[in-house]
Amino acid sequence: MFKYTVRRLLQLIPVLIGVSVLVFVGMHIIPGDVAVLLLGDKGTPEALARLREELGLNQPIYVQYFRFLADALRGDFGISLRTRQTAWWEVRQALPMTIELSLCAMSFAVIVGVPIGVLAAVKQYSLFDSISMIGVLISVSMPIFWTGLILMMIFGGRLHWFPIGGILDEGVNLQRITGIHLLDALLTGNMEAFWSAARHLVLPTIALGSVTMATLARMTRSSMLEIMHQDYVRTARAKGLSRRTVLVRHAFRNALIPVITVAGLQLGILLSGAVLTETVFALPGVGRLAITSLLARDYAVVQAVVLVAAFLIVMVNLMVDLLYAQADPRIRYE
Amino acid sequence: MGNVSLTASSDRVNLAAEPLLRRPSTIKRLMRSPSAIIGLVIVVSLVLVAIFAPLIAPYDPIKQSFRIQLQPPSIGHPFGTDEFGRDILSRVLYGARWALFVGLLADSIALVLGVTLGLLAGYFGGKTDGVISLLTDVMLAFPYLLLAMIVVAVLGPGITNAMIAIGIVYIPQYTRLVRGTVMSIREKEFVEAARCIGLSPFRIIVRHTLPNCVAPIIVMATLAIGWAIVETAGLSFLGLGAQPPTPEWGAMLASGRNYMLSAWWIATFPGLAIVVVVVGFNILGDGLRDALDPYLSHR
Numbered sequence: 001m002f003k004y005t006v007r008r009l010l011q012l013i014p015v016l017i018g019v020s021v022l023v024f025v026g027m028h029i030i031p032g033d034v035a036v037l038l039l040g041d042k043g044t045p046e047a048l049a050r051l052r053e054e055l056g057l058n059q060p061i062y063v064q065y066f067r068f069l070a071d072a073l074r075g076d077f078g079i080s081l082r083t084r085q086t087a088w089w090e091v092r093q094a095l096p097m098t099i100e101l102s103l104c105a106m107s108f109a110v111i112v113g114v115p116i117g118v119l120a121a122v123k124q125y126s127l128f129d130s131i132s133m134i135g136v137l138i139s140v141s142m143p144i145f146w147t148g149l150i151l152m153m154i155f156g157g158r159l160h161w162f163p164i165g166g167i168l169d170e171g172v173n174l175q176r177i178t179g180i181h182l183l184d185a186l187l188t189g190n191m192e193a194f195w196s197a198a199r200h201l202v203l204p205t206i207a208l209g210s211v212t213m214a215t216l217a218r219m220t221r222s223s224m225l226e227i228m229h230q231d232y233v234r235t236a237r238a239k240g241l242s243r244r245t246v247l248v249r250h251a252f253r254n255a256l257i258p259v260i261t262v263a264g265l266q267l268g269i270l271l272s273g274a275v276l277t278e279t280v281f282a283l284p285g286v287g288r289l290a291i292t293s294l295l296a297r298d299y300a301v302v303q304a305v306v307l308v309a310a311f312l313i314v315m316v317n318l319m320v321d322l323l324y325a326q327a328d329p330r331i332r333y334e
Numbered sequence: 335m336g337n338v339s340l341t342a343s344s345d346r347v348n349l350a351a352e353p354l355l356r357r358p359s360t361i362k363r364l365m366r367s368p369s370a371i372i373g374l375v376i377v378v379s380l381v382l383v384a385i386f387a388p389l390i391a392p393y394d395p396i397k398q399s400f401r402i403q404l405q406p407p408s409i410g411h412p413f414g415t416d417e418f419g420r421d422i423l424s425r426v427l428y429g430a431r432w433a434l435f436v437g438l439l440a441d442s443i444a445l446v447l448g449v450t451l452g453l454l455a456g457y458f459g460g461k462t463d464g465v466i467s468l469l470t471d472v473m474l475a476f477p478y479l480l481l482a483m484i485v486v487a488v489l490g491p492g493i494t495n496a497m498i499a500i501g502i503v504y505i506p507q508y509t510r511l512v513r514g515t516v517m518s519i520r521e522k523e524f525v526e527a528a529r530c531i532g533l534s535p536f537r538i539i540v541r542h543t544l545p546n547c548v549a550p551i552i553v554m555a556t557l558a559i560g561w562a563i564v565e566t567a568g569l570s571f572l573g574l575g576a577q578p579p580t581p582e583w584g585a586m587l588a589s590g591r592n593y594m595l596s597a598w599w600i601a602t603f604p605g606l607a608i609v610v611v612v613v614g615f616n617i618l619g620d621g622l623r624d625a626l627d628p629y630l631s632h633r
Binding site for chain 2: 014015016018019021022023026027029030031137138140141142143144145146149150152153157164268269271272273275276279280290291294295299302305306309310313314317
């Protein structure tokens with residue numbers, strides 16, 4: 001396992017370098033002069049020349065890349081044009097919100113999706129199987145932003161069950177410790193803030209988690225059906241184990257292996273979905289930060305968001321791979 | 335995105351050669367599946383609506399009429415009117431043109447580039463495979479919408495650039511799919527034989543390798559049209575794709591968002607149109623997979 005982990009870690013290096021090259025090149029060829037953007041109307045030719053010199057924009061492209069890489073490794077992504085704060089500070093402020101939303105969405109997807117998949121497989125061709133698979137099909141076909149708008153309209157606007165935007169009710173204050181609202185509320189014992197954040201998170205969680213929920217339900221059903229036709233499951237039944245024991249101890253545990261992989265790979269989809277969900281529900285996460293910064297041509301922040309998001313995805317994929325290898329020894333010895 | 339089962343099934347379908355869709359058994363299997371028929375009907379309807387939109391749309395989709403702003407659904411305007419008094423039904427019908435155009439173009443970009451890279455990586459292996467696989471891994475490391483946003487930032491906002499962005503984002507999906515299939519067949523006797531009689535690599539790839547990848551590519555291409563429609567609508571919703579007054583479903587949703595609580599119909603109908611069309615492509619794709627890969631059809 002140790003060798004496998006080291007090998008996978010080494011394989012990450014070229015991917016992370018590739019990611020940094022792609023982001024650097026992308027940001028470099030975007031039309032517009034960074035110095036002009038930074039100085040705005042006040043930029044005299046001398047001031048512009050001085051700033052270009054200062055930012056190293058008149059150096060060869062490879063020098064600029066290595067400088068960018070060294071800065072990025074130190075967490076220095078430049079200054080935000082909009083707020084004049086560092087881009088890294090902006091990301092740090094917004095990231096916990098996105099992590100909170102993604103974790104809630106993933107929990108919702110697993111808690112709802114996996115049992116639906118198991119039941120649909122156990123009751124294959126039943127009414128439940130048909131209805132749940134139609135539901136799954138519709139869920140994966142619904143654009144996240146539209147799901148969000150519909151939920152907002154019905155449960156927020158008409159029924160008034162949940163708030164339609166933001167993360168805390170007006171007048172509710174919460175001391176920031178981690179930036180994750182539910183966690184901070186628990187750590188400070190502020191239950192008013194906890195329930196306020198929880199109510200605000202319900203609709204975005206369902207909107208963001210619905211596609212992943214449907215994907216997991218489908219994957220679990222398919223995986224369970226495959227496992228239930230395996231010889232060892234038949235053997236377990238033949239030796240007299242109850243149907244329940246066979247399903248839980250033999251089929252479900254093994255069927256979960258591919259489900260874990262798919263769940264991990266969904267992170268990229270959740271992060272992409274977060275851009276849309278946070279925009280719909282006005283949540284202050286990195287998704288909303290990315291789109292606001294992009295529309296304002298605040299590329300330092302866009303660059304920071306993209307690099308951090310890509311790094312997170314690569315790391316989660318690595319963890320999924322290691323979990324998978326732990327669960328299935330055949331992978332390690334390939 | 336949903337290509338997990340595709341890759342899993344590609345090994346089994348790869349030996350089915352060229353005229354897959356012309357085989358009576360494939361068509362029969364496709365026609366035996368009620369859901370695939372529904373998918374086919376939806377997709378054909380989309381094509382017909384897209385072609386005949388000017389004939390069937392009751393009103394001009396961009397003509398503003400401030401006397402009938404924000405009218406709820408009625409006999410005169412079955413889907414209501416928007417904040418500029420434009421008929422939503424007409425805009426949804428014209429939107430089918432954009433949906434089809436967007437889906438086909440984005441998918442074609444991804445298909446041509448992705449399949450080419452996948453064939454090269456799978457057939458040549460070694461350094462070629464190493465470089466292409468690294469590129470694929472790098473692209474897959476990005477959240478796809480952020481990658482598309484960078485591409486749009488480079489090219490500038492607009493529906494065509496949004497389509498190109500989504501096309502680029504889907505390239506790795508095709509590359510991985512085709513690479514896996516080609517790797518599983520490059521050591522087969524018929525490829526070995528083609529090499530022995532001195533055929534050029536280009537000819538072997540085009541004449542002997544590519545036809546064996548057709549089945550999974552057809553399935554992927556069908557599903558990817560639906561995904562591309564959703565993703566491009568997402569970019570338009572964020573203000574990076576179609577710009578007003580284009581009757582594109584994502585842009586219509588974006589403008590209807592501000593009226594969600596007072597005029598629900600503005601965003602509801604374009605959203606429903608997206609769902610119906612994407613369901614159509616998804617079930618047609620699933621039906622094609624089952625028809626082309628009978629092993630999976632019992633699931």
